[in-house]
Amino acid sequence: MIADGNEEGRRRLASAVGTMRGVSLGICASDLSETYHAAESRPPQAVLVAENLARLPEFEVMQTLFRALNIRCILVADTPVSAERLAARAGTSGLRMTHQGASQDELRQCLFEVLLDRPAVAPREPVAERMAFQSGRLILIGASTGGVDALIRVLSGFPADCPPTLVVQHTSGTFSAGLARLLDRASPARVLEAEDRQPLVPGTVLLAPGKDHHLEIARGNGSHCRLREGPPVSGHRPSVDALFHSAVPVAARVSAAILTGMGRDGAEGMLALRRAGAHTIGQDQASALVYGMPRAAHELGAVCEQLPIGRIGQALLKSCARRSAA
Known part of the structure; x- marks a missing residue:
């Protein structure tokens, strides 16, 4: 697959790949949404982005998504210099780099190295110990940059009967449905895009959809969520702060976590939750x-405990576990 927002760039890459023996070119996508849905429905072996x-x-x-489906990825930078910068940003993510000025032979060599590579399988999160959860408990999670991988780490340890969970992850509206499906693959719990007035039931994780509404706990006894229209809160819509503040009336039943992300969305709301009796965790x-x-x-004093990402899922679940008579 080829993914390029520039029509001339797509034609140039398609022409180069189309002449390679042993390579079959599938879809040429013009944006990330088209790329995501095409890769999800019919995964290619490799994508040039x-x-x-x-x-x-x-x-x-x-x-x-590429890692989950074992799709190899090559980033095609504009110049050799920008290829080095992209490589530095990618770090150890396993992406390969080339650039627009690369010869057809160089592109072919890079593509075949990726296709023949067999990356190591990432270690799975440990299976959660069996727990019985207190009735009425709620889990809230907020995340932004780097949050997709962090959410997979946390939710992969959630059992099929986990407490009702609401998640705000900053992402564009065209990706929230696909993100919910991606998280659902990773978790024994059921992960869905939230709908207005949807009941909060055990075993279900509700993800804030799109960019048009805030996901909140509905007023009352905390048995439903709501999607509320309104301006951005703390610079975001959906906003972690909006979710956290909405749960203050039922804070005694809430466990909340704030994960990796740029800015400060969620900090004030978490402080309000902690002051009202919630258990709060920061990555x-x-x-x-x-x-x-x-x-x-x-720094606001909103966090009861700071934990590495590998321990946050279990900590959230344990804070909701039913206490034995002993």
Whole structure:
């Protein structure tokens, strides 16, 4: 598959790939949404992604889908210099790099190296110990940059009868449905895009949809969610702060976590939750891709405990577990 927002770039890559023996070219996509849905419905072995799409924030969701489906990815930078910069940003994510000025032989060599590569399978999260959960408990999670991988780490340990969970992850509206399906693959719990007035039931994780509404706990006894129209809160819609503040009336039954992300969305809402009796957890600096949101919450005094991402899922579940008579 080829993904390039520039028509001339797509034609150039398609022409180069089309002449390679042993390679079959599938879809040429013009944006990340088209790329995501095509890769999800019919996974290719490899995708060539142009720099103009790789620089978009939503590419993080795309990378996670590629890893989940074992799709190899090559970033095609505009120049050798920008290829080095993209490589530095990618870090250890396993992406391969080439650039628009590369010869057809160089592109072919890069593509075949990727196709023949067999990346190691990522270790699975440990199976959660069996727990019985207190009736009425709720889990709230907020995340932004780096949050897709972090959410997979957390939710992969959630059992099929986990407490009702609501999640705000900053992403564009065209990706929230695909993100819900991606998280659903990773978790024994059921992960869905939230709908207005949807009941909060055990075993279900509701993800804030799109960019048009805030996901909140409906007023009352905390048995339903609501999708509320309104301006951005803390610079975002959906907003982690909006979700956290909406849960203050039922805070005694809430466990909340704030994960990796840029900015401070969620910090004020988490402080309000903690003051009202909620158990609050922040991701630690060592395991956060971007320590902005967890740092802001920690510095406000909103966090009961800081934990590495590998321990947050279990900590949330244990805080909701039914206490034995002993």
